[in-house]
Amino acid sequence: MAKEQVKFYVTEDEKRRLEVLAKLRFMSVPTYAKVTALGVKIQQVKETFVEYKTMDERLLDGSETIVGDEDKQVLEEIINRSTKKGFIQYDASFNERLQEMAKRLLGQ
Structure with a gap:
């Protein structure tokens, strides 16, 4: 199956928005445009924070x-x-x- 190229025009503002949205999803702009054009729903990853103690801190507080x-x-x-x-x-x-x-x- 041969790949074909599709071109479209956007304004500078739309281009900046596409770049920001693609960067938020860790994608390139062409990949982001392709995925959204095909109707794939992209879910934002939830941030999780884990408290991390260094080995020195664990040794000092006696937990390890x-x-x-x-x-x-x-x-x-x-x-x-x-x-x-x-x-x-x-x-x-x-x-x-x-x-x-x-x-x-x-x-x-």
């Missing part, structure tokens, strides 16, 4: 913590097990606790 008590214990144990060379001394039980913490934090 970074890690739980169990996770804090594991992290403290990592610090305690650190050697002077920067390596961490592992054993089987510590490795299991570390894996459980990782699964919890990743939601697995």
Whole structure:
């Protein structure tokens, strides 16, 4: 199906109105003219506002913590097990606790 071009003339005032109406609906003027000419009803989107708190605000008011008590214990144990060379001394039980913490934090 071949596309055909349709031209029409408008005054400067009508052109400005078309530009404003098209911009309000996030469309180009030709697209807006085509859609309205075909009888498509365009509904204005209702604005919604969501209050957003930053991570710092949530931490300060106590509504969110970074890690739980169990996770804090594991992290403290990592610090305690650190050697002077920067390596961490592992054993089987510590490795299991570390894996459980990782699964919890990743939601697995």
